[in-house]
Amino acid sequence: MSAPLKALSSVAWRRGWVGVMSLLALPAVWFGGLYLAAIGAMFVTSFWTVDDMSGALIPGFSLVNFKALLADPTYAHIAERTVFIAAAVTVTDVILAWPVAYAMVRLSGPRLRAGLMAAVLIPLWSSYLARVYAWRLILSHDGVLNWALAEVGLPGLHIGYSNWAMWIVFSYLWLPFMILPVAAAVERIPPSLLEASADLGEHGFATFRRVMLPMALPGMVAGAISTFSLTLGDYVTPMLVGGEGSDFIGNVVYANVGVTNDIPFAAAYAVLPLGVMAVFLLIARKMGAFDAL
Amino acid sequence: MKEAFKRQFTRFTLCLSIALPLAQGASAAEPLQTIGTGEGVLNVVAWEGYAQDDWVKPFEAATGCQVHAKYAGSSDEMVALMRSGGGNQYDVVSASGDATLRLIYGHNVQPINMALIPAWKNFIPQLQGPEFNTVKGVHYGVSYEWGPNTLLYSTKVFPTAPTSWSVIYDPKYKGQITVPDNPIQIADAALYLSKTDPSLGITDPYELTQAQMDAVSKLLKGQAGLIKKYWALASDEIQLFTSGDAVVGAAWPYQTNTLQAAKVPVADTIPTEGATGWADTWMVSAKAAHPNCAYEWINFVTTPKVQAQQAIYFGETPANTLACKEMDAQQPGACAQYHGDAPASYFDQIKFWKTPRTECGNGQNNCLDYTAWQRAWQAIKG
Numbered sequence: 001m002s003a004p005l006k007a008l009s010s011v012a013w014r015r016g017w018v019g020v021m022s023l024l025a026l027p028a029v030w031f032g033g034l035y036l037a038a039i040g041a042m043f044v045t046s047f048w049t050v051d052d053m054s055g056a057l058i059p060g061f062s063l064v065n066f067k068a069l070l071a072d073p074t075y076a077h078i079a080e081r082t083v084f085i086a087a088a089v090t091v092t093d094v095i096l097a098w099p100v101a102y103a104m105v106r107l108s109g110p111r112l113r114a115g116l117m118a119a120v121l122i123p124l125w126s127s128y129l130a131r132v133y134a135w136r137l138i139l140s141h142d143g144v145l146n147w148a149l150a151e152v153g154l155p156g157l158h159i160g161y162s163n164w165a166m167w168i169v170f171s172y173l174w175l176p177f178m179i180l181p182v183a184a185a186v187e188r189i190p191p192s193l194l195e196a197s198a199d200l201g202e203h204g205f206a207t208f209r210r211v212m213l214p215m216a217l218p219g220m221v222a223g224a225i226s227t228f229s230l231t232l233g234d235y236v237t238p239m240l241v242g243g244e245g246s247d248f249i250g251n252v253v254y255a256n257v258g259v260t261n262d263i264p265f266a267a268a269y270a271v272l273p274l275g276v277m278a279v280f281l282l283i284a285r286k287m288g289a290f291d292a293l
Numbered sequence: 294m295k296e297a298f299k300r301q302f303t304r305f306t307l308c309l310s311i312a313l314p315l316a317q318g319a320s321a322a323e324p325l326q327t328i329g330t331g332e333g334v335l336n337v338v339a340w341e342g343y344a345q346d347d348w349v350k351p352f353e354a355a356t357g358c359q360v361h362a363k364y365a366g367s368s369d370e371m372v373a374l375m376r377s378g379g380g381n382q383y384d385v386v387s388a389s390g391d392a393t394l395r396l397i398y399g400h401n402v403q404p405i406n407m408a409l410i411p412a413w414k415n416f417i418p419q420l421q422g423p424e425f426n427t428v429k430g431v432h433y434g435v436s437y438e439w440g441p442n443t444l445l446y447s448t449k450v451f452p453t454a455p456t457s458w459s460v461i462y463d464p465k466y467k468g469q470i471t472v473p474d475n476p477i478q479i480a481d482a483a484l485y486l487s488k489t490d491p492s493l494g495i496t497d498p499y500e501l502t503q504a505q506m507d508a509v510s511k512l513l514k515g516q517a518g519l520i521k522k523y524w525a526l527a528s529d530e531i532q533l534f535t536s537g538d539a540v541v542g543a544a545w546p547y548q549t550n551t552l553q554a555a556k557v558p559v560a561d562t563i564p565t566e567g568a569t570g571w572a573d574t575w576m577v578s579a580k581a582a583h584p585n586c587a588y589e590w591i592n593f594v595t596t597p598k599v600q601a602q603q604a605i606y607f608g609e610t611p612a613n614t615l616a617c618k619e620m621d622a623q624q625p626g627a628c629a630q631y632h633g634d635a636p637a638s639y640f641d642q643i644k645f646w647k648t649p650r651t652e653c654g655n656g657q658n659n660c661l662d663y664t665a666w667q668r669a670w671q672a673i674k675g
Contacts (some may be wrong), residue, residue, distance in 0.1 A: 037597070052664050055373075055395070057398070075671075140536040140538055141538040142537050142538050143536065160536075231566060239525065241299070242522075243521055244674070247674060247675070260667050261369070261372060261376060264668075
């Protein structure tokens with residue numbers, strides 16, 4: 001270690017707060033200067049308006065964007081669709097993650113366990129877009145799915161470019177983000193508790209329901225934060241695999257910023273998911289998602 | 294003291310906000326007098342298929358202006374791009390008639406000195422000073438190419454060409470229809486209703502009162518349940534027809550050309566109700582950083598040769614009448630196929646895209662402006 005570094009480290013050692021501050025400085029600038037400032041700017045902009053012909057922003061305080069959002073049921077409908085699909089994806093991922101997580105932690109030897117872990121993580125190495133486009137090809141009219149169904153003599157499914165397609169693709173995309181925290185939570189349950197449950201005469205499912213499920217709840221909620229928020233904020237998947245009536249809040253925001261140039265209206269609509277996430281995180285905290293942090 | 298400063302600061306920013314747009318207007322009023330040496334770079338906003346290597350490479354070799362092209366999928370996107378980053382990120386844009394007036398009134402584009410555009414005098418008369426790019430005698434752009442929005446269909450499903458736009462509103466084709474994800478699509482439905490329901494009194498599909506818009510919205514909301522996908526990029530529609538997800542839809546001739554080249558069994562037609570269409574204009578940004586290259590570009594793409602290449606590649610009609618011979622030389626029969634020799638009546642039957650405004654054209658001011666069209670379109674899509 002060179003001399004100046006040594007000096008710095010001894011300062012950090014003697015005065016503990018210096019070390020803490022220097023570790024936090026960069027993230028603090030990031031969080032305060034960029035993230036909070038951006039949200040603040042968005043909130044302020046949502047009260048502005050746009051000159052229709054010139055496209056210039058008109059600063060001020062006007063509720064016209066919020067009134068337009070409330071007056072047209074379309075926007076409430078799109079918000080409902082977004083939240084509903086985000087919730088459906090979260091529930092689906094919880095159900096799919098349990099068997100994988102349980103097998104990984106309780107039933108596998110070290111080698112199989114490493115293999116399963118790799119299988120869960122490898123899709124994350126490929127581009128998100130490549131995986132969505134792959135699903136588009138699987139689900140399309142003459143895609144792999146309908147080909148396979150025809151091979152076994154079943155009628156084809158017309159789920160390409162639909163809300164069903166979005167549900168399947170989102171559930172696939174975010175599954176690893178559910179499996180990992182659930183596996184971690186299952187691992188933390190002491191085996192002695194499961195044995196005690198068995199000794200007291202509970203059969204397998206009752207043990208799962210009354211011992212494992214409540215103890216793994218924080219892990220499930222932690223995973224749900226990922227799957228729910230990732231779905232809630234997405235707009236690329238609806239654009240690529242959605243059909244008619246598949247717009248998300250993100251698509252309306254995207255269309256108003258990049259296409260229509262009505263940034264204040266987009267900002268007003270973008271305030272909504274912020275509120276949804278705030279409520280979601282409060283409930284998650286009540287359920288103990290942050291206890292293990 | 295603090296109060297006084299606050300008041301002064303407010304007054305200062307107020308003055309600035311009033312003076313800035315005026316200053317912009319003034320600086321934009323001086324067109325280029327001579328074309329000087331190129332700046333070496335040209336930033337282009339264009340429709341897909343408008344900056345092809347076939348003519349971009351020779352342009353770069355001839356002028357030394359390196360072309361950076363950004364494709365836009367809709368007129369709205371073009372307007373947003375030209376206004377982004379203070380308006381000096383891009384030099385030229387291939388704006389359609391529903392974007393041009395917004396760019397002109399937004400002070401985003403500068404007047405053009407037509408004396409520097411030799412090909413202009415050979416344009417068809419309708420495109421030498423059309424109202425969508427010429428305001429009070431001042432030219433804000435140079436017309437380029439034009440064409441109709443067509444009805445694209447699978448020849449497997451339709452052995453003979455459909456004669457009416459009604460097929461894209463027909464429940465028989467539920468889940469197999471695709472139309473552009475674009476508010477200007479409302480005009481297609483308005484044109485159809487102006488023929489099938491004359492009691493609505495629609496005379497111009499871009500000038501709709503609230504009552505007329507309600508009727509059009511009703512038709513389009515019924516259509517929404519039949520749509521497979523609203524396409525955002527031409528390549529989306531090409532994939533939908535290739536995979537068999539869509540069998541009929543609204544399209545540009547470009548999609549037909551690309552699909553037929555890939556041996557997909559499709560064809561297109563203009564139904565009896567007529568068609569909407571586009572007439573594109575090359576415009577120069579008010580704050581263009583490379584104005585000389587911009588003029589060089591406009592002169593290059595309005596030469597008969599490039600006009601013909603563009604027309605054949607995209608499936609549209611050139612503004613320059615001298616391009617006809619070039620088209621036949623590049624591909625025999627192309628001039629007639631793409632209406633390069635069509636009479637004025639053909640041009641006049643197409644309802645070209647224009648920006649919807651509150652002024653109805655008949656003296657009334659109760660028409661819906663473009664913002665209202667955008668909101669209506671979002672409500673239709675749901």
